[in-house]
Amino acid sequence: MVRNLARAVFQYTEPPRIISYACIAGKKEGEGPMASCFDRIEPDAHFGQETWEQAESTMQRQTLQLALDKCSLDSKEISCICAGDLMNQCIGTTYGLRPMDIPVLGIYGACSTMAEGILTASLLAACGAGEYTAAVTSSHFSTAERQFRFPLSYGGTRPPTAQWTCTASGAVILQKSDKEKGGIGVTGVCIGKIVDLGVTDASHMGAAMAPAAADTIVRYLEATGTKPSAYDAIVTGDLGIIGSELVRDLVMKQGYDMNAVHRDCGVMMFDGETQDTHAGGSGCGCSASIVCGHFLPLLQRGAMKKILYAATGALMSPTASQQGESIPGISHLVELTADCQDSGIE
Amino acid sequence: MVRNLARAVFQYTEPPRIISYACIAGKKEGEGPMASCFDRIEPDAHFGQETWEQAESTMQRQTLQLALDKCSLDSKEISCICAGDLMNQCIGTTYGLRPMDIPVLGIYGACSTMAEGILTASLLAACGAGEYTAAVTSSHFSTAERQFRFPLSYGGTRPPTAQWTCTASGAVILQKSDKEKGGIGVTGVCIGKIVDLGVTDASHMGAAMAPAAADTIVRYLEATGTKPSAYDAIVTGDLGIIGSELVRDLVMKQGYDMNAVHRDCGVMMFDGETQDTHAGGSGCGCSASIVCGHFLPLLQRGAMKKILYAATGALMSPTASQQGESIPGISHLVELTADCQDSGIE
Numbered sequence: 001m002v003r004n005l006a007r008a009v010f011q012y013t014e015p016p017r018i019i020s021y022a023c024i025a026g027k028k029e030g031e032g033p034m035a036s037c038f039d040r041i042e043p044d045a046h047f048g049q050e051t052w053e054q055a056e057s058t059m060q061r062q063t064l065q066l067a068l069d070k071c072s073l074d075s076k077e078i079s080c081i082c083a084g085d086l087m088n089q090c091i092g093t094t095y096g097l098r099p100m101d102i103p104v105l106g107i108y109g110a111c112s113t114m115a116e117g118i119l120t121a122s123l124l125a126a127c128g129a130g131e132y133t134a135a136v137t138s139s140h141f142s143t144a145e146r147q148f149r150f151p152l153s154y155g156g157t158r159p160p161t162a163q164w165t166c167t168a169s170g171a172v173i174l175q176k177s178d179k180e181k182g183g184i185g186v187t188g189v190c191i192g193k194i195v196d197l198g199v200t201d202a203s204h205m206g207a208a209m210a211p212a213a214a215d216t217i218v219r220y221l222e223a224t225g226t227k228p229s230a231y232d233a234i235v236t237g238d239l240g241i242i243g244s245e246l247v248r249d250l251v252m253k254q255g256y257d258m259n260a261v262h263r264d265c266g267v268m269m270f271d272g273e274t275q276d277t278h279a280g281g282s283g284c285g286c287s288a289s290i291v292c293g294h295f296l297p298l299l300q301r302g303a304m305k306k307i308l309y310a311a312t313g314a315l316m317s318p319t320a321s322q323q324g325e326s327i328p329g330i331s332h333l334v335e336l337t338a339d340c341q342d343s344g345i346e
Numbered sequence: 347m348v349r350n351l352a353r354a355v356f357q358y359t360e361p362p363r364i365i366s367y368a369c370i371a372g373k374k375e376g377e378g379p380m381a382s383c384f385d386r387i388e389p390d391a392h393f394g395q396e397t398w399e400q401a402e403s404t405m406q407r408q409t410l411q412l413a414l415d416k417c418s419l420d421s422k423e424i425s426c427i428c429a430g431d432l433m434n435q436c437i438g439t440t441y442g443l444r445p446m447d448i449p450v451l452g453i454y455g456a457c458s459t460m461a462e463g464i465l466t467a468s469l470l471a472a473c474g475a476g477e478y479t480a481a482v483t484s485s486h487f488s489t490a491e492r493q494f495r496f497p498l499s500y501g502g503t504r505p506p507t508a509q510w511t512c513t514a515s516g517a518v519i520l521q522k523s524d525k526e527k528g529g530i531g532v533t534g535v536c537i538g539k540i541v542d543l544g545v546t547d548a549s550h551m552g553a554a555m556a557p558a559a560a561d562t563i564v565r566y567l568e569a570t571g572t573k574p575s576a577y578d579a580i581v582t583g584d585l586g587i588i589g590s591e592l593v594r595d596l597v598m599k600q601g602y603d604m605n606a607v608h609r610d611c612g613v614m615m616f617d618g619e620t621q622d623t624h625a626g627g628s629g630c631g632c633s634a635s636i637v638c639g640h641f642l643p644l645l646q647r648g649a650m651k652k653i654l655y656a657a658t659g660a661l662m663s664p665t666a667s668q669q670g671e672s673i674p675g676i677s678h679l680v681e682l683t684a685d686c687q688d689s690g691i692e
Contacts, residue, residue, distance in 0.1 A: 001347065002473050008426050008449035010475050051669050080354050080537050088434040089663035090454045094540060098674050103354035103537040105462060106661075106676070108436045108452040116451060120466065127348050127473055129356050191426050191449035194440060315452075317435035323397050328444050330452070 002126065006223035008191035011335070014177035014342045015185030016125035016133075018118075020071035021296045023289035024063045026141065026167030029281075032270045037293030038168075039066055045142065045167065053087060056140035057096035060085065063169035064100070064136045067292075071173055075100045078173070079130020082120040084113045085138050085284055086165075087147065092138050102134070110313030111209075111238050112192060113137040114170055114288035115332040118309075122186040122334070125176045138169035139283025148318060149202060161204040163240045163282035166269055170288025172296070177342055184299045185340025187306075189333065190220040194315065196328035202321055206243020206266070206279055209312040212329030213239060214250035216310050220333050221256055228258035232304035235295060237287035237311035237331070238266035240280035265290040287311050299338040306337045348472065352569035354537035357681070360523035360688045361531030362471035362479075364464075366417035367642045369635035370409045372487065372513030375627070378616045383639030384514075385412055391488065391513065399433060402486035403442035406431065409515035410446070410482045413638075417519055421446045424519070425476020428466040430459045431484050431630055432511075433493065438484050448480070456659030457555075457584050458538060459483040460516055460634035461678040464655075468532040468680070471522045478522075484515035485629025494664060495548060507550040509586045509628035512615055516634025518642070523688055530645045531686025533652075535679065536566040540661065542674035548667050552589020552612070552625055555658040558675030559585060560596035562656050566679050567602055574604035578650035581641060583633035583657035583677070584612035586626035611636040633657050645684040652683045 002010040022039050030041030040062075047055040047062075060083075068075060081100075084107040085092035097104055109116040117135030124133045142152055144165040150156045174186065195215050199208040213236050221227065228234055228251075239247055244264040251258050268290055269281030291309055298304040310333040316325065348356040368385050376387030386408075393401040393408075406429075414421060427446075430453040431438035443450055455462040463481030470479045488498060490511040496502045520532065541561050545554040559582050567573065574580055574597075585593055590610040597604050614636055615627030637655055644650040656679040662671065 002475050004425075004474055004476060007422075007476065010473075053665060053669065076353075079350075084454060087663065088665060089456065089661060091661070091663045091666045094661040094674050095666065095671060098540045098542055101539060103539050104676065105466065105537060105678075106454040108430060108454040110435065120451065123469055123473060123475070127356075127469060128350055129348050129469070130350060130353065191451060193447065193449050194444045196444055315435065315437070315440040317433065317437045319399055319434060320437045320441065323399065325441060328440055330450065332451075 009220055009223035011188040012126050015187045015340050016122045016174045016176055017183035017185055018172050018296060019175045019183060020067045020173040021292040022063050022066035022070060023170045023292040024059055025289050029166050029168050029269060032275060034269055034290060038289060052140055052142040053091060056092040056138050056143050059169045060092050060096035060136055060138040064171045067171040067173050073132060075102050078102050078132050078134050080105060080124050081134040081136060082107050082117040083136045084108050086110060086144050109330060109332060110315050111282060111284050112311040112313030112330050112332045113284045115309055115311035115334050118172060118186060118334045119189050119332055121174050125174045128176060131176060133174045136171040137284040137288045139165055139285035140167045141165045144283055158278055159203050160278055161242055162278045163205055163266060163280050164277040165283040166281045166286040168285030168289035170292035172292060179342055182339040184296060185337045186334055187337040187340060188335030190216050192216050192330040192332045194328045194330050196326055198326045200326045205282060205314045206240040207246060208314050208327035209329040210239055210243040210246035210250060212331040213247045213310050213312045216331040216333045217251055218254045228256055228261050231261055231306050231308050233263050233307040234258050234261050235307055235309045236264045238282040239264050239312060240266040242279050299336055302338055304338060309334050309336060355566055355569035357534040358472050361533045361686050362468045362520045362522055363529035363531055364518050364642060365521045365529060366413045366519040367638040368409050368412035368416060369516045369638040370405055371635050375512050375514050375615060378621060380615055380636060380640060384635060398486055398488040399437055402438040402484050402489050405515045406438050406442035406482055406484040410517040413517040413519050419478060421448050424448050424478050424480050426451060426470050427480040427482060428453050428463040429482045430454050432456060432490050455676060455678060456661050457628060457630050458657040458659030458676050458678045459630045461655055461657035461680050464518060464532060464680045465535050465678055467520050471520045474522060479520045482517040483630040483634050485511055485631035486513045487511045490629055504624055505549050506624050507588055508624045509551055509612060509626050510623040511629040512627045512632040514631030514635035516638035518638060525688055528685040530642060531683045532680055533683040533686060534681030536562050538562050538676040538678045540674045540676055542672055544672045546672045551628060551660045552586040553592060554660050554673035555675040556585055556589040556592035556596060558677040559593045559656050559658045562677040562679045563597055564600045564602060574602055574607050577607055577652050577654050579609050579653040580604050580607050581653055581655045582610045584628040585610050585658060586612040588625050645682055648684055650684060655680050655682060
């Protein structure tokens, strides 16, 4: 069950555990500073398929399979997977998971999908809806850029605020609480609100998403009565260089200094000096792969004890942008705790 | 908590209650046989807005507001809403709910969205993640037809198997179990699997979705050890005339005769003789509005005691179809019980 701390903020009395995780990344991501954290770097952007969409579906399925293999589970043992991606009608998930024979809750949170997936899968596990649940997401440079911005061959100039959609995927397997073992617990949750401060530039997503991240992080800190220093890291999804400065400022204005512990996966993914990625990485797979490849292993090893993962999504569509709409953001947060112990039934 | 009956099939020991519901439909839907069940029939297809997308967002927001008004709740009292729609990046929900200041879990299940929303919102309520949760979805003829098929002004001939995307929306408000009062309980749940038997015709959606509906309904009947006669109605989403025959046949082949109790919202929505709607209605709003306008009131009055609502979604995208992909279906199911009593904590 959950201990409800504030509106849409709760903690589990018997936290579900993350028992396995995996990530796969593309060639460019594998040439960046995070290269060593990926389980596999795929040199073929097509993943052996004919279309970019099939490539992304294949990547998502392979990532999930790898996470299953790591904990020696068969897909039939998963009660439900919470999954989504950036493509229209979430076809990365639909066609990726089609052969897997797993009950699926489709989710849409743009680049906040991984946190939303862990959140929803943890809720199912905490409720006792099954022994094992899962979450997976993905993004692919070539499916996202042509869908959201320009045809790939158009060669438009990218402004300094632009981010680079990562070709990457991350998957986690959760198990309902087992009092005997510790493990990484999903201990807390904050469901995001739609926040829109009027940014209209689809090449300036960090600025559009930062207010939503700040709203979610501050709501969680307030509800739990904690300070940023209580966490080894407060990880945002893909705000990039400009959005990261913004979110730290916005959180500071509400009385919390998170400069020392803030990390942004969009900033971490690429070396801006040599990789020409401007403001950083983006896409559902950006934070999904870095959380699964970097932060979860740190928690597993005990090198970190507790982190907040606040993934951020920009909820616009090209149609809405063409109609002059601004870009609403959303940020869902999960608290992840190493060597987790149940707090006892309330 | 939940009593887990089989993989992705569970029942609540303290079922959340549906305390309010509302539906709004368009002019054509208001000229059909279900006219009297809608809370409002909007004669202006633009809902006073400039674009079809803004029209759908407005309809979705107005429907939610109406459901809130009926139970005298303010939007700030809702802990979380589970919402989605058919438009790319679910912008009906994003822009529709933007001014409402409610934490949102975005979901994507195509036309199965209303059942997925009730399912997810009931899980949050059952877990104690808040006193009130909600679900809403919508579809609009003009946003869906041009996105999934042809430009509206193209005037393509519709084959006999085609369905008509409804302009309609439905919303429900849930409250966590209150032992003192009965009310309509969300008593059981079956999460859908992706099922694809190879249909490639986007004008033949009923055939693409029927196998998923049959899979979900049979899994629920098997897990609960019940027969179709245990329910006053087994309601499918929008299989239409052809898909309805198929689902009854598929369920029959697995040993269950549901002919006497099967109802399909796509069949119910229009008068095929006079409204030129071919195989029937479709869209997220089709079953959402008929469940909220017809079946929930029947349960409320005690005219029905227990129904299964298995909404059905076709998970294709135009891009996938153009690449030659077949159409995967999914169906999520909720069991709704009148004058619901808790079964006691396990």
